[in-house]
Amino acid sequence: MTLRQCPYDGSPIIADAYAGGFVVVHCDRCGGQWELHNALIRRVRTPDAETVQRARAEVERRRTGIRAVPAPAEQQAG
Numbered sequence: 001m002t003l004r005q006c007p008y009d010g011s012p013i014i015a016d017a018y019a020g021g022f023v024v025v026h027c028d029r030c031g032g033q034w035e036l037h038n039a040l041i042r043r044v045r046t047p048d049a050e051t052v053q054r055a056r057a058e059v060e061r062r063r064t065g066i067r068a069v070p071a072p073a074e075q076q077a078g
């Protein structure tokens, strides 16, 4: 299995290969880091939850083609 995109936010991830078949991949966006060895994937560093949420919302927006519409100004009572 190849990890080419961050499973959390879909960003392209950077892979560094090491001796012994180890590959360390990391995502610049959310800071997540994984270690690949043969068919095993181990998460080394947990991605930043807030960044992942934001990135996911962005991906969703791009996919659905919905543009952020500025909310109508609400009149303040009193």
Ligand SMILES: [Zn+2]
Residues within 6 Å of the ligand: 006, 007, 008, 009, 010, 011, 027, 028, 029, 030, 031, 032, 047
């Ligand atoms: Zn990521």
